Amino acid sequence: MGFLALATVLRLATLMHSPSTYQPDEIFQTTEPAHHLAFGPSVVTWEWRLGIRSWVFPGFLALVMRATSWMGPGSSGYLAGIAVVMTLISLTTVWFGFAWVEKVSGRTAAILAGFACATWWEFVYFGPKTFSEVVAAHILLPGLYLGAWTEKPDWKKRLFLAGLCCGLAVSLRIQLAPAVGLAALYFCRTDWRRRIPVVAAGLFLPVLIFGLVDAFTWSHPFQSFYMYFYVNLIQGRSASFGVEAWYWYLPKLVRHLGPLLLFACIGARRSPFLGWLALTVLVFHSLIGHKEARFLYPMMPLVITLAALGIVECAKLIGAIWKIPVAPRLVAALGITLCAATSVLLGVMFKDWSRFSGSLIAFKRLSREETVCGVGISQYSWLETGGYSYLHRDVPILLLPGGESLSQSSASINALLHDGPLENLPAGFAPQGCWNGICLYQRPGACAAIPEEYEINRTLARADQ
Numbered sequence: 001m002g003f004l005a006l007a008t009v010l011r012l013a014t015l016m017h018s019p020s021t022y023q024p025d026e027i028f029q030t031t032e033p034a035h036h037l038a039f040g041p042s043v044v045t046w047e048w049r050l051g052i053r054s055w056v057f058p059g060f061l062a063l064v065m066r067a068t069s070w071m072g073p074g075s076s077g078y079l080a081g082i083a084v085v086m087t088l089i090s091l092t093t094v095w096f097g098f099a100w101v102e103k104v105s106g107r108t109a110a111i112l113a114g115f116a117c118a119t120w121w122e123f124v125y126f127g128p129k130t131f132s133e134v135v136a137a138h139i140l141l142p143g144l145y146l147g148a149w150t151e152k153p154d155w156k157k158r159l160f161l162a163g164l165c166c167g168l169a170v171s172l173r174i175q176l177a178p179a180v181g182l183a184a185l186y187f188c189r190t191d192w193r194r195r196i197p198v199v200a201a202g203l204f205l206p207v208l209i210f211g212l213v214d215a216f217t218w219s220h221p222f223q224s225f226y227m228y229f230y231v232n233l234i235q236g237r238s239a240s241f242g243v244e245a246w247y248w249y250l251p252k253l254v255r256h257l258g259p260l261l262l263f264a265c266i267g268a269r270r271s272p273f274l275g276w277l278a279l280t281v282l283v284f285h286s287l288i289g290h291k292e293a294r295f296l297y298p299m300m301p302l303v304i305t306l307a308a309l310g311i312v313e314c315a316k317l318i319g320a321i322w323k324i325p326v327a328p329r330l331v332a333a334l335g336i337t338l339c340a341a342t343s344v345l346l347g348v349m350f351k352d353w354s355r356f357s358g359s360l361i362a363f364k365r366l367s368r369e370e371t372v373c374g375v376g377i378s379q380y381s382w383l384e385t386g387g388y389s390y391l392h393r394d395v396p397i398l399l400l401p402g403g404e405s406l407s408q409s410s411a412s413i414n415a416l417l418h419d420g421p422l423e424n425l426p427a428g429f430a431p432q433g434c435w436n437g438i439c440l441y442q443r444p445g446a447c448a449a450i451p452e453e454y455e456i457n458r459t460l461a462r463a464d465q
Contacts, residue, residue: 006115008087014125016083018353020354022129022294031130032045033058035387036058051223055217075386076367090128094118096145097304098111100113101305105313121343121350124347125352132173142162144162146162150162159187159202178280244289264304267313274305308339372414376400416442422439430443
C-alpha cells in the first residue's frame, strides 16, 4: 500500500505542478471527443472526420467528465477527475511489478520492483496521460499476471479475466496484437483443449464490443479497426508524419532506461516470458515506419520489472563469486538507490515536463470566465492548445494570422492568445499574464459575428488536418 500511495502522490503532484501536453493526441484523440460527448463543442481532427478512431475510450472519459465536473469551476473539475482516474488505473504498474517479482524471486526483489515502478520517471509523467497506448499497457498488466499464474482452483475465472484484459488492451491499441497473441499462447501452454476456449472467450468479448460500438457510432461494425489500417498503411497517412529506420528505437531505449536496460536483459533469464513479450513489442513497432518514443510505453513496465529481477540476480552472483553472504535488506537498499538515482538523472534530462503548459493554463483560466464570447489564437499552432476540453466554453475558437488581419478580426473575439508579448494590441485589449511564453489578452464587451474562414474546425477541414 505504501508504494501505491507514493505512486499516486508523485503522479498527481507532478501533473498539478506542471501541466503539459506531450503530444496533441492525448487531447485531440481522447479528451476532446470525450468533451463532445459530455458537453457538446469540440475540435474535430481528420481522424474523427474519417472515422478511424473508436468512441469507446472517449465515451469512458465522457462519463468521468460528467461525474467529476462538480469538483471545480470551468474545466478544472473534470480535468482533475480524469487525472485521478487515469492515475488510479496506472497503479497496475506498481502492483504488477511487486506481485510478479514476488512470485519469481521473493519479497526482497518485490520491494525493489514495487519502488522502481512507483517512482520511475516515465511512469510518473505518463501515468495520468490519456494516450491509448498508455491506458492499454496499464490494462494489459493484470491480464498477464492472471493468465501466467493460474495454479489456483479458480483457474477458469482467472484465465477469462486475463483474456478480457488482453482483449481490451489490444482493442485500445491494435499494435499490441502480436504481444497479446504470444501471451495467449503462453496462457494455454499446459492444457490447450480446456484453456483455449476460456481465454478466447475473454479475449474476443471486448473486441466484439468495440465492433458493435463502431456499428452504432460509425457506418459499419469494426470500422475504426479496418479504416485505421487502410488510411495509415494503404494510403500512407502515418508516413506523412515521418518515417524512421528500423533501429530508431534502440538508442531511444538506452536514453530512456540507462543502466536498467542491461539489468533487464539479465532479469529476462529469470522470467523469459516477460522478456519475450517486451521483445515482441519492440520488434513489431520497429517494423512500422512511423515511430514515436511513446509507442514503446507498453513494454516499459515489463522492462522495469525485469530490471528489478536483474539487480537481485547480479547481487546473488557477486555474493557467490566473492563467497560472502548477501543481506536481503542491503540488496534492496542498494537496488532502490540505483533505481532512484537513475530515474532522477534521466528525468532531469527529459525536456517535456512543462510542454505547452502556457496554453493549457490560459485555456483553463478562460474556462472560468463567463464573459468569454470568442477566443483567438495567433502566431502559434492550434496543436499546442487544450481545445474545448480545456476551454469548456461554447464559443468560437479562431486561428488568426497576425498583422492587419488580426486587427480586423478582433471584434469577433474578446480573448486573444499570442506566442510571446504582442506589441501592437488590437483596440480595447489589455494583457492578463504570460505563462511559459503564451500571453493572454482580453477586452470587455461582446463579440461580433465571426469570420468563418478563421473558425478552427472549418480551417482544419480545409487543410485536411
